Amino acid sequence: MYTINFEGEEMVIRFPKDLPENEALSKFLGHINSQSILKKNRSSDASQRLRRQDRISNFPAGAALLRDPGLNKGTAFTEEERDALGLQGLLPPRVYTIDEQVRRVIWNLNKKPTDLERYIFLTSLQDRNKTLFYRVLIDNIEDLMPIVYTPTVGQACQEYGQIFRRSRGIFITARDKGNIAGLLRNWPYKDIRVIVVTDGERILGLGDLGADGMGIPVGKLALYTACGGISPAMSLPVTIDVGTENQTLLDDPLYIGLRHRRQRGEPFDELIEEFIVAVQQVFPGAMIQFEDFGNVNAFRLLEKYRNEVCCFNDDIQGTAAVTLAGLYSSLRITGGSLKDHKFLLLGAGEAGIGTGNLIAAAMVDEGLSEEEARQRCWYVDSKGLVVKSRTDLSGHKRLFAQDHPRIATFYEAVKALKPTAIIGVSGQAKMFGREVLQAMAECNERPIVFSLSNPTTKTECTAEEAYTWTEGRAIFASGSPFDPVMFKGRKLVPAQGNNVYIFPGVGLGVIASRARLVTDEMFLVAARVLAQEVSETDLKIGRIFPPLPRIREVSMAVAVAVAEVVYKRGLATKPRPDDLAASIQSLIYEPEYQSYV
Numbered sequence: 174m175y176t177i178n179f180e181g182e183e184m185v186i187r188f189p190k191d192l193p194e195n196e197a198l199s200k201f202l203g204h205i206n207s208q209s210i211l212k213k214n215r216s217s218d219a220s221q222r223l224r225r226q227d228r229i230s231n232f233p234a235g236a237a238l239l240r241d242p243g244l245n246k247g248t249a250f251t252e253e254e255r256d257a258l259g260l261q262g263l264l265p266p267r268v269y270t271i272d273e274q275v276r277r278v279i280w281n282l283n284k285k286p287t288d289l290e291r292y293i294f295l296t297s298l299q300d301r302n303k304t305l306f307y308r309v310l311i312d313n314i315e316d317l318m319p320i321v322y323t324p325t326v327g328q329a330c331q332e333y334g335q336i337f338r339r340s341r342g343i344f345i346t347a348r349d350k351g352n353i354a355g356l357l358r359n360w361p362y363k364d365i366r367v368i369v370v371t372d373g374e375r376i377l378g379l380g381d382l383g384a385d386g387m388g389i390p391v392g393k394l395a396l397y398t399a400c401g402g403i404s405p406a407m408s409l410p411v412t413i414d415v416g417t418e419n420q421t422l423l424d425d426p427l428y429i430g431l432r433h434r435r436q437r438g439e440p441f442d443e444l445i446e447e448f449i450v451a452v453q454q455v456f457p458g459a460m461i462q463f464e465d466f467g468n469v470n471a472f473r474l475l476e477k478y479r480n481e482v483c484c485f486n487d488d489i490q491g492t493a494a495v496t497l498a499g500l501y502s503s504l505r506i507t508g509g510s511l512k513d514h515k516f517l518l519l520g521a522g523e524a525g526i527g528t529g530n531l532i533a534a535a536m537v538d539e540g541l542s543e544e545e546a547r548q549r550c551w552y553v554d555s556k557g558l559v560v561k562s563r564t565d566l567s568g569h570k571r572l573f574a575q576d577h578p579r580i581a582t583f584y585e586a587v588k589a590l591k592p593t594a595i596i597g598v599s600g601q602a603k604m605f606g607r608e609v610l611q612a613m614a615e616c617n618e619r620p621i622v623f624s625l626s627n628p629t630t631k632t633e634c635t636a637e638e639a640y641t642w643t644e645g646r647a648i649f650a651s652g653s654p655f656d657p658v659m660f661k662g663r664k665l666v667p668a669q670g671n672n673v674y675i676f677p678g679v680g681l682g683v684i685a686s687r688a689r690l691v692t693d694e695m696f697l698v699a700a701r702v703l704a705q706e707v708s709e710t711d712l713k714i715g716r717i718f719p720p721l722p723r724i725r726e727v728s729m730a731v732a733v734a735v736a737e738v739v740y741k742r743g744l745a746t747k748p749r750p751d752d753l754a755a756s757i758q759s760l761i762y763e764p765e766y767q768s769y770v
């Protein structure tokens with residue numbers, strides 16, 4: 174622990190004892206930098222000098238500068254910079270503005286024949302020039318979200334070995350046991366605040382993609398930056414490659430992972446434990462997002478670490494929050510409160526159980542007992558209705574087992590239970606067929622139909638099917654995006670229940686307050702704030718989530734509310750600023766070129 178007097182302020186900085194001296198120095202500089210960002214408007218000459226010195230000593234020049242994606246500006250380097258940094262002759266003579274560069278990127282994107290080609294093109298841009306990549310992504314978020322994330326990212330993961338060009342993130346395998354901290358120290362950025370980690374076992378609804386699942390942490394972190402304003406230098410994608418059960422990949426000569434079956438049990442747990450401890454040593458306080466683990470491990474890991482370190486599982490908690498937000502918005506159309514509804518979920522995995530838990534918590538907040546709340550959440554899994562007489566239920570499903578005779582199919586369950594809302598999180602395509610949707614329309618004036626399975630090929634029903642078979646009355650949301658549907662002369666705009674409305678804002682709030690833990694209350698609050706961000710105009714056309722171009726504003730609102738919870742519950746490790754919103758705003762990364770001369 175060091176106490177340092179800097180700019181007249183006493184700062185206490187803690188480093189693990191075993192941190193090498195150069196790491197400690199680099200961390201200290203990173204800390205000074207982040208302090209300076211917070212105090213951007215009143216930064217003194219001293220901090221500027223320090224930052225400048227730090228930058229100059231590491232600053233590449235000439236061709237090396239053009240190869241550094243964090244610093245490269247490509248054709249936007251000014252004449253002055255070209256003179257000073259040895260770039261003359263290495264670039265075409267004309268100097269472009271970032272807006273002109275954006276136009277060129279869009280022109281190129283439009284020329285690509287497929288979305289996968291667009292994904293590859295954007296990935297290469299991210300490798301060349303991060304500022305331009307994020308400018309393009311933020312300015313065109315609605316068009317590009319389906320490319321950098323679901324559904325295209327699903328296909329990209331399926332073909333990751335084939336389209337692989339340049340490595341991004343940290344890969345950890347059993348061979349690294351005992352040296353995971355060393356691997357993390359190889360990462361070039363030192364002030365990491367958010368890590369997305371997967372073991373690739375359940376990528377979207379596509380199953381086990383092993384190390385090829387790296388596309389998911391990479392994609393999610395791009396969204397942390399684009400949608401939550403978290404600096405890309407503060408994020409780290411990690412894949413823990415413990416093998417795969419996917420025979421096609423094991424047989425594929427271009428597969429990027431290790432060719433063996435999945436390690437499970439103790440060796441797996443020990444590797445994860447070492448990873449978690451290493452993160453605390455190398456990037457203390459960084460938030461860890463568990464992503465696309467198979468459900469056997471996902472629940473276990475969350476339970477094991479949620480009260481120990483700053484972490485959450487997006488498939489369980491993020492999905493729950495976005496779904497609950499969709500339900501809150503739907504209530505503004507149907508009237509009533511959550512407790513007046515009966516929810517029937519198809520799929521009792523990570524997304525399903527996470528959602529049931531959060532809906533139940535919200536109903537308890539409305540005054541129901543936990544038991545009463547759970548009695549309003551019903552499930553059908555691959556074996557039928559989840560009822561008490563079943564002996565095959567795992568612990569988390571048992572909590573929702575109802576006193577009811579067995580029912581084999583989802584359609585029969587809809588007929589018998591007459592739910593007001595059906596939520597599809599089964600990863601099984603076409604499960605909300607015509608007869609299910611018609612049955613929902615028979616018993617509800619405005620049936621709530623959320624078909625959340627990803628990617629599009631796995632959706633329980635399309636937007637068009639949902640509207641057609643409910644005579645345009647469904648309040649519909651999907652996991653992957655659908656185009657607007659014309660129904661009897663009315664334009665209906667389906668909402669995408671994308672976790673991106675939640676995790677970047679939650680992450681920003683957690684990072685800004687330096688929270689020790691991430692709690693369910695934060696997701697509950699995030700869901701409420703998100704629903705409040707939906708306008709009456711949105712609701713009129715059926716859109717129960719805000720338009721994506723507003724995502725940065727929405728994430729800010731979520732972040733402030735989450736940080737409030739952090740401070741209220743005493744989970745912050747830094748003092749509350751007087752103006753919380755302004756302090757969070759000052760952290761926001763804007764993709765703009767800095768002058769280097």
Ligand code: NAD
Nearest residue numbers: 377378468492520521522523524554555599600626627652
């Ligand atoms: P999971 O593997 O943990 O759970 C899947 C569940 O579906 C299991 O309970 C399984 O028993 C059940 N199931 C399988 N076949 C079934 C069938 N024929 N009938 C009924 N139930 C069946 O997976 P998960 O993490 O819960 O994700 C499920 C789906 O939800 C995926 O497609 C995923 O992409 C999607 N998802 C969407 C969002 C979102 O849109 N915001 C977020 C998270 C997950």
